[in-house]
Amino acid sequence: MRQLLAALLIVAATAAAAVEPDEILDDPVLEARAREISRDIRCVVCQNEPIDSSNAGVARDLRILIRERLVEGDSDDEVRQYLVDRYGDYVLFKPPFKPATYALWLAPFALLGLGAVAVGAVFRRRKTAAGAAGLSADDEARVDALMARYGQDNDRKDG
Amino acid sequence: MQRILVLLPILVVIVLGGFFLWGLNPERDPNAIPSALVSKQAPTFDLGPIDGVESPGLKTADLSAAGEPVVINVFASWCVPCRAEHKVLTRLTRQEGFPLYGINYKDKPEDARKWLAELGNPYGRIGSDETGRAGIEWGISGVPETFVVDASGKVVWRYVGPIATEQSQDDLRAALAAARGEAGS
Numbered sequence A: 001m002r003q004l005l006a007a008l009l010i011v012a013a014t015a016a017a018a019v020e021p022d023e024i025l026d027d028p029v030l031e032a033r034a035r036e037i038s039r040d041i042r043c044v045v046c047q048n049e050p051i052d053s054s055n056a057g058v059a060r061d062l063r064i065l066i067r068e069r070l071v072e073g074d075s076d077d078e079v080r081q082y083l084v085d086r087y088g089d090y091v092l093f094k095p096p097f098k099p100a101t102y103a104l105w106l107a108p109f110a111l112l113g114l115g116a117v118a119v120g121a122v123f124r125r126r127k128t129a130a131g132a133a134g135l136s137a138d139d140e141a142r143v144d145a146l147m148a149r150y151g152q153d154n155d156r157k158d159g
Numbered sequence B: 001m002q003r004i005l006v007l008l009p010i011l012v013v014i015v016l017g018g019f020f021l022w023g024l025n026p027e028r029d030p031n032a033i034p035s036a037l038v039s040k041q042a043p044t045f046d047l048g049p050i051d052g053v054e055s056p057g058l059k060t061a062d063l064s065a066a067g068e069p070v071v072i073n074v075f076a077s078w079c080v081p082c083r084a085e086h087k088v089l090t091r092l093t094r095q096e097g098f099p100l101y102g103i104n105y106k107d108k109p110e111d112a113r114k115w116l117a118e119l120g121n122p123y124g125r126i127g128s129d130e131t132g133r134a135g136i137e138w139g140i141s142g143v144p145e146t147f148v149v150d151a152s153g154k155v156v157w158r159y160v161g162p163i164a165t166e167q168s169q170d171d172l173r174a175a176l177a178a179a180r181g182e183a184g185s
Helices: A002-015 A028-038 A057-071 A076-087 A099-132 A137-158 B002-024 B060-065 B080-096 B109-119 B133-137 B166-184
Strands: B070-075 B100-105 B125-129 B145-149 B155-160
Touching (some): A057 A076, B070 B080, B080 B166, B125 B133
Parallel strands (some): B100 B125
Antiparallel strands (some): B070 B145, B145 B155
């Protein structure tokens, strides 16, 4: 039981953010918004970590800055823009949709479209090929006769 | 229509191959952090001097007041690479004759004082950024970082890390020369 409790505590500890008690705002709504924003902001020192879970000094400064801007009445987008103006789109984990990133956002759909066109073309060709190689009326009659005999043979075996 | 489709896989291979070739380029540094500031006006900031240091403080207006390109160096006494860089910057300042301004990032005044007394003070102006707010305005990710600001107050060059290698010194010289050339023409 004690071991289980210890394990649970360890799991809870790793899941906790790096936000320190003195940073947390009194207003739970603003604090929730701050957490939401800071989960999507890259820490510029430890580059693959969001500032929400980074212990770096700059990450802490940015968390406090985000909270200050929110308290001053900035919208979420204004806070993000404030950071982008200083650090570039690079600080956002989710790149914005704009001309420079069209290729990034649209390439998967373009490739999917190309694939669909290719698959469609292959199926269409197969269908036309099958139609051209269809059986003549004589052959159809022979097939029917053979199938009928096959059925009789089976009946005899069953009986 | 079908003839065009035959070319499709070749086209895809060429595009992907080109992309992979670009990725393999040894000149490309995947860790390089793009700067949002280069080719923009220097950010707004106003820093007082370090207590007990002669150099006056640093604010945005000082950058273009010199009428020539200036070098901004972000440093701290607690930053080890800054120590290595300090000697190089001092020598370059003397050789190249550019105004060198410092931003003392997240440092205690007494530590900064001691550091400058020990290593010398090549800075024409030093702004004391104890809170690190000016650092955020400049979009720095750590210390040291160095910027070249041209005569009109536009940031033209940024370097992350110490200016200690020959390559970085050459880059700084080239950026200065370019900034001077633009101002002259």
